[in-house]
Amino acid sequence: MTTEPTILIVDDEAAIRDMIGVALDTAGFNSMEAESALEAHVNIVDKRPDLVLLDWMLPGGSGIELARRLKREELTADIPIIMLTAKTSEDNKVQGLDVGVDDYVTKPFSPRELIARIKAVLRRSTGNLRDKPIRVFDLELDPASHRVTIEEKAVDMGPTEYRLLNFFMTHPEKVFSRDHIQDQVWGANVYLEERTVDVHIGRLRKALTSASNPGINYAGLIQTVRGAGYRFSTKPE
Amino acid sequence: MTTEPTILIVDDEAAIRDMIGVALDTAGFNSMEAESALEAHVNIVDKRPDLVLLDWMLPGGSGIELARRLKREELTADIPIIMLTAKTSEDNKVQGLDVGVDDYVTKPFSPRELIARIKAVLRRSTGNLRDKPIRVFDLELDPASHRVTIEEKAVDMGPTEYRLLNFFMTHPEKVFSRDHIQDQVWGANVYLEERTVDVHIGRLRKALTSASNPGINYAGLIQTVRGAGYRFSTKPE
DNA sequence: CCTACGCTTTACAGTCATTTAAAACAATCA
């Protein structure tokens, strides 16, 4: 599954970093910390976080400088930045310091607001690219509408079966062990009984069957490979 | 809720902002101000003005940059922009229009000219995009009269439900998460309880149902996609 | 032909997402 976004917190005060870190954790993000612009830059280049929370008032070479640098360099230009600033009114000299930052939050801020803004920015930066529909014969999976159809007629299935089918259709003609399927569909570090995968395979097949016309049975596309796992294949077994 | 259009003025000189602000007020527009590209961007995303007056020569040369960014991002791409520029040279015109700006006005300008151009741009953009009624079967939403009808008979609903339906009808056949819907219908960074969206969906469905004839239930067009969000679709679930 | 193993199916109880209803809160208008 999609791993949680990683957020880099850049602030010189440990207390603030911690506070934010906790807020991010509870909201389900991964977080990293840096206390100087230099450290931050290294971290960003190395780890490529999904978003940077950057304190405006870093000692020495200020946060703005870092932001400008990040936005100028191609490698890092598309990593969204949210600035943390002290007070609105004072910082009205902010003007010339415009660097293409994606949003800013003024301290003090509520964790809730911060989280909301982070999510909004992430949504804006990543949400735009959605995949094209995948089609096999008359079976189509369309991520944009989050819908599976057979001959244009909707196939009813649960979220897990949808992810499962999505995984198979994007990786056709290959066998996958149950473990591998677990990692991809449920996410790593989720422990499940092995049989659980079978059960969901079963459910997916049932969904496909009950939506298939007599003629082709789309459940047959999901093939059992005895002793190895499962395979999505257009070729008959 | 036939509010006057809201115009965002982006200029670093307070005197100019005030001058324009007065002109807009007397012409019957609402106005907001921002003095930096950063502030402007945040305002635009949060408040979604109907038009942006953008100074070309913002410190840091970021006016153009902002325009480009706004036009690139889906969320803001259809907000018209009028550039304010001191220079008259042809280059600027070409460049500005390249970025996708809708019009430009060279300083110094008369308030009268500015108003005229604003109206022209608004007419054009609302005329092209927002003014035409959208129809699905016998359900029609007409932005011009701000009215929803089923088989020519008015459907009664609140403003929020109207915006919601408008959003759905202009983005059919796609799933949207609750967060995404919030961004589009309420404005980004308005943080609401997630369930609020559900409640309004519920009310919209109710409104559609009680206006539907036995036969078609238009509430069915708004489909719940469990674990993903909602979708407006003409295809049955 | 029997057994053992691996896969499939079913049933179920717990959990989680969505809906619904109602109350609290805001804004608007006379």
Next chain:
DNA sequence: TGATTGTTTTAAATGACTGTAAAGCGTAGG
């Protein structure tokens, strides 16, 4: 101001989905 209308929050009810365990099948290998 009080009445009206619309919005948000909250909590409880509903219903769908999930993972597990156990029973049922089929098949390969003896």
